[in-house]
Amino acid sequence: MADYIKFIQRIGLVGITNILISLSSLIFIPVITKSFTTAEYGMWAQVNTTIALVPNIANLGLPFTMVRFLSAEHDKARIRESFYPMMSVTLISTLIICGLFILFGGQIADALFNGSMQVLYITTAISFFACLNLMLISYFRTFQQMKRYSLFLVLQSYIGVFVSIYLTYAGYNIETVVLGLLTGYVSVFIMMAFIIVRYLGFGPVKWSNLKEQLDFAIPTIPSNVSSWVVDSSDKYVIGIIAGSVAVGCYSPGYALGSILLMFLSPFAVLLPAVLPEHYEKGEIDQVDTYLGYSMKYYLLLTVPAAVGMSVLSKPLLYVITTPEIALGGYMITPFVCLGALFMGMYGITNNILILEKNTRVLGKLWIIVAVANIALNILMVPYLGILGAALATLFCYVLAFVVTAHESKKTMRLPFNMKEVLKISVSSIIMGAVVYMMNANDILSILIAVAVGVIVYFACIFLFKGISKKEIEIFKGLIQ
Numbered sequence: 001m002a003d004y005i006k007f008i009q010r011i012g013l014v015g016i017t018n019i020l021i022s023l024s025s026l027i028f029i030p031v032i033t034k035s036f037t038t039a040e041y042g043m044w045a046q047v048n049t050t051i052a053l054v055p056n057i058a059n060l061g062l063p064f065t066m067v068r069f070l071s072a073e074h075d076k077a078r079i080r081e082s083f084y085p086m087m088s089v090t091l092i093s094t095l096i097i098c099g100l101f102i103l104f105g106g107q108i109a110d111a112l113f114n115g116s117m118q119v120l121y122i123t124t125a126i127s128f129f130a131c132l133n134l135m136l137i138s139y140f141r142t143f144q145q146m147k148r149y150s151l152f153l154v155l156q157s158y159i160g161v162f163v164s165i166y167l168t169y170a171g172y173n174i175e176t177v178v179l180g181l182l183t184g185y186v187s188v189f190i191m192m193a194f195i196i197v198r199y200l201g202f203g204p205v206k207w208s209n210l211k212e213q214l215d216f217a218i219p220t221i222p223s224n225v226s227s228w229v230v231d232s233s234d235k236y237v238i239g240i241i242a243g244s245v246a247v248g249c250y251s252p253g254y255a256l257g258s259i260l261l262m263f264l265s266p267f268a269v270l271l272p273a274v275l276p277e278h279y280e281k282g283e284i285d286q287v288d289t290y291l292g293y294s295m296k297y298y299l300l301l302t303v304p305a306a307v308g309m310s311v312l313s314k315p316l317l318y319v320i321t322t323p324e325i326a327l328g329g330y331m332i333t334p335f336v337c338l339g340a341l342f343m344g345m346y347g348i349t350n351n352i353l354i355l356e357k358n359t360r361v362l363g364k365l366w367i368i369v370a371v372a373n374i375a376l377n378i379l380m381v382p383y384l385g386i387l388g389a390a391l392a393t394l395f396c397y398v399l400a401f402v403v404t405a406h407e408s409k410k411t412m413r414l415p416f417n418m419k420e421v422l423k424i425s426v427s428s429i430i431m432g433a434v435v436y437m438m439n440a441n442d443i444l445s446i447l448i449a450v451a452v453g454v455i456v457y458f459a460c461i462f463l464f465k466g467i468s469k470k471e472i473e474i475f476k477g478l479i480q
Contacts, residue, residue, distance in 0.1 A: 024157040026259075026320065031165055031253055032177070033321045039114070040174045041325075042239065046112045047123050049235045054101075054127035055134045055406055058094040062086045063138035069213060070142050076199070079143075081206040083196075086213065087135055094131040098124050111240065118175045122182060124169035129185035136192040144274075148195070152188050160184030199457030221363070234389035237377040246328075250386040253329030254322050256313055257336025264344040267294045271351050279355045284412070287355070291415035295348050300466070303424050304457045306341050307432035310334035312449065315441050328386070334440045335390040339397040346401040348415060352408035365403050369396045420466060427460035 033041050066086060070079060101108060101124045105117060113119040133156065140149035164180030235254075239247045271294060278286040309316075313333035317326035353361055373396045380388025405414055431453045440449040461467055 024154075024161045025255060028161050028164060029255065030320045031168055033248075033252065035168050036174055036444060038245045038248035038322070038324060040248075042245060042251065043113055043119065044178065045235055045247055045251040046239060047119060047126075047183065049183070050112065050123050051130050051181075054094075054097055055131045057221065058097045058127075058131045059090050059134055060093055061216070061221050062090055062213065063134050065213050065217040066075050066135070066138050067142045069216070076201075080200045080203055081138065081165070082209050082213070083200065084205045085207050085210050087132075089210065089214075090131060091136050094128055097131075098128050101127070116175055118180055118368070122175075122178050126182050126185055128153060129182070129189050133185055133189050133192065134399065136189065136196060138197055139192075148467055150464060152192055155191075156188040158182045158184070159187050234373070234377050234381075234393060237374070237381055238386060238389055241378075241381050249325050249328030250332060250389065251324055251329075252317055253313065253332030253386075254390070255334050256309055256316060257333045258340055260302050260305055260309065260337055260340040261343065263305065263341075264347045265300055267298060267344075267348055271348065274349055275355055288413055288415070291348060291351065292417070295345070295415040296417065297419055298344050298348060299421060299424050300378055300461070302341055302344055304428040304431055306337035307428045308435055308453050309337050310448065311436045312440060313434050318441075319443050319446065325327045331387055332390045337389075339390075341396040342394075342397040346397070346404050349401065349408050350404050351411045352414075356411055361407050362404070365400060367399050367409045372396055372399070423461065423464040423466040427457050427464060427466065430460050431457040 005367055032044055036044075066083070070082060101120070105120045105124075109115050109120040113123070133152075137149060137152055140146070140152070146297050160181040160183055162180075163183045164177050167177045167180050235247050235251065238250055271290065275290060278284075278290070291411040310333060314326060317330050317333075321329075350362060373392055376392035376395065377389050380392055382388075384391070391417050408414060435449045435453045438445070438449045438452065440446045
């Protein structure tokens, strides 16, 4: 029981962290959309999309490999022997990728940044530190130093956002405002590198370990890149086919829906660090228990959030953006919410294949999903506009979950209790109907609708006995 309580505490910590990170991006949306043109906001969105892409390639799958191979290790010398070689390989691959960005800078700037080479150079610099920071942050995740992990993630987001807000209100152009993001990445890199190097020190390393680690890591690259393709490449396609204005209308609605992925993040961070030790000891019942609780808590939070976000998408976008963006993008949110829900279920279920070290299945799956996503975007965006991109994303997330569930059940029990899923779904529908009838249309009425929705949802959950007495006692203990 103590292990489960600690696990839930860490979920809460990482969950709060991801809520704060999600809020940081929402805080800046009204600032930038009301200070710059829709096209300039579209360019800002392309910068963030690019920053999300580069680490998925340059890190070669090594951050997650570190978690899988070192999470049960306690000897400082052995940690050092593997960490520094992984970091060195990441540095080399990052330099190569950033060099290619500079080499083809003109073409990339024309396609993504309205021809701005200044934005291209800044984006390249941010991408460089984003790659290194991902490895350093993964160190704290690997050894379950969740307070430091959470602190650095929050600092990385908020330093950049607050500097960008200052630059915006100081009257600088969009190219200079993008520079604000770099400050967050550089500051956090210096702090993390100091802490890790001071602890590990310097000493002999084992390059021979890299072969096994890369054998595990390389097959995850298609999965990582393809996941980005499904999540973000639609902005590239929209930008090329329909222009920056369309990207500007699409991105806020997409951002609202993808906020739901913050509920996945605690499980995506903690499960890979917790499960391997139990799995290697043959404690399959423990693994089943962790996966089962994780899926239940994820759905308990995400399903009602998806329903509520879908119902309130239009008034929310009117409040945080402009009427042009709100009218153009509010229909995107419900499809992205549903896609995020399936992506979360995939993110928990795929731990079964990862424990089996069956990463090749995931790699092949995501190559297929990525190709399908790009093809669907190219086919649908010209006819359905940005709604076509949202439908393509939803289809691909559903496909990823269905295939992963099918492959996972061959080796372990899937972490689903259909009675609990039904109770959560019915409670969410009731809550959604109540919120819809409240007809919220400004910030005050939206906040009231959210509060009423939360009360109605949890009242239904308790009425349907969706949470057991044992779980209630655990949560009471956490609060006390």
